[in-house]
Amino acid sequence: IHRLKLKDVHGVPLLEPIAQSWESISAFCPDPSDLLIATYPKAGTTWTQEIVDLLLHDGDAEACKRAPTIVRNPFLEIVAPPPVPSGLELLSRMTPPRVIKTHLPIQLVPGGFWKNKCKVIYTARNAKDNLVSYYHFDRMNLSHPDPGPWDGYVRKFMKGELAWGSWYDHVKGYWRAKEERNILYLFYEDMKENPRREVERIMRYLGLSVPRGVLEKIVRLTSFEVMKDNPMANYTFIPNIVFDSSVSPFMRKGAVGDWTTHFSPEQTELFDEDYARQMGSTSIPFRSSI
Numbered sequence: 537i538h539r540l541k542l543k544d545v546h547g548v549p550l551l552e553p554i555a556q557s558w559e560s561i562s563a564f565c566p567d568p569s570d571l572l573i574a575t576y577p578k579a580g581t582t583w584t585q586e587i588v589d590l591l592l593h594d595g596d597a598e599a600c601k602r603a604p605t606i607v608r609n610p611f612l613e614i615v616a617p618p619p620v621p622s623g624l625e626l627l628s629r630m631t632p633p634r635v636i637k638t639h640l641p642i643q644l645v646p647g648g649f650w651k652n653k654c655k656v657i658y659t660a661r662n663a664k665d666n667l668v669s670y671y672h673f674d675r676m677n678l679s680h681p682d683p684g685p686w687d688g689y690v691r692k693f694m695k696g697e698l699a700w701g702s703w704y705d706h707v708k709g710y711w712r713a714k715e716e717r718n719i720l721y722l723f724y725e726d727m728k729e730n731p732r733r734e735v736e737r738i739m740r741y742l743g744l745s746v747p748r749g750v751l752e753k754i755v756r757l758t759s760f761e762v763m764k765d766n767p768m769a770n771y772t773f774i775p776n777i778v779f780d781s782s783v784s785p786f787m788r789k790g791a792v793g794d795w796t797t798h799f800s801p802e803q804t805e806l807f808d809e810d811y812a813r814q815m816g817s818t819s820i821p822f823r824s825s826i
């Protein structure tokens with residue numbers, strides 16, 4: 537395994553193999569019943585996926601294993617050499633409705649999702665916690681570019697130089713489009729504050745209705761404590777030559793406000809100033825502590 541390089545695709549730095557397969561990825565056409573889960577990396581993708589998967593299986597964790605709806609890395613496994621099937625191949629073998637994850641910024645999402653009016657769930661997380669989580673992920677994910685020292689990493693995040701590009705453009709892009717494209721826009725902090733309320737919100741958006749008891753069960757099964765011991769959620773099924781959990785576990789802290797243990801006062805000041813400039817007058821209701 538080696539650390540991949542980034543390559544520019546329409547102004548966004550993507551992992552090189554994704555950039556190389558760009559034509560087939562952008563030509564991918566989903567079924568109208570497919571669901572897209574979109575996030576900036578480390579905003580709560582796995583958490584959202586797990587909730588959706590359980591809702592689609594009536595809270596039955598065993599059924600989730602037997603008949604998965606989730607394609608965990610559809611546009612990433614495309615990099616795997618044969619005989620490992622690419623993400624697009626995996627997708628083609630599954631019958632819709634499928635749950636497809638992406639970290640692509642909205643302008644790069646394959647047009648078929650909009651043409652077919654697919655449902656889209658977007659999960660956003662406050663910038664500083666998102667950045668801290670990404671930093672530790674880049675340390676443990678040996679296929680991602682080396683994060684380098686913390687201070688430089690903060691600057692790269694601010695400049696949009698990490699894989700999948702600018703966090704600021706990402707969260708703003710989906711926010712602007714959410715009414716017109718019927719996107720359910722969720723916040724990690726809301727999920728922490730009141731998981732049941734957010735699970736119900738997802739349930740309603742998907743047009744599902746599960747009994748109260750099942751809802752409670754899903755909330756329990758998707759808590760950080762339970763998910764961190766679930767091999768499908770903690771990614772221990774990925775060989776440790778790719779994800780080195782001894783450097784940092786995938787399910788690391790699962791907290792709001794962990795940024796305070798990483799940012800120096802100077803970094804906070806610099807970051808906040810730049811944040812105000814980049815976010816301008818946008819009204820996205822982010823919270824960095826609860």
Ligand code: A3P
Pocket residue numbers: 575576577578579580581582583665668669670672758759760761763786787788789790791794
């Ligand atoms: P931390 O690194 O801050 O712990 P993604 O799935 O988008 O890669 O995001 C991973 C982040 O979400 C990690 O954050 C992980 O711990 C957190 N996470 C995953 N499941 C969670 C849950 N059920 N509750 C709270 N946080 C969760």
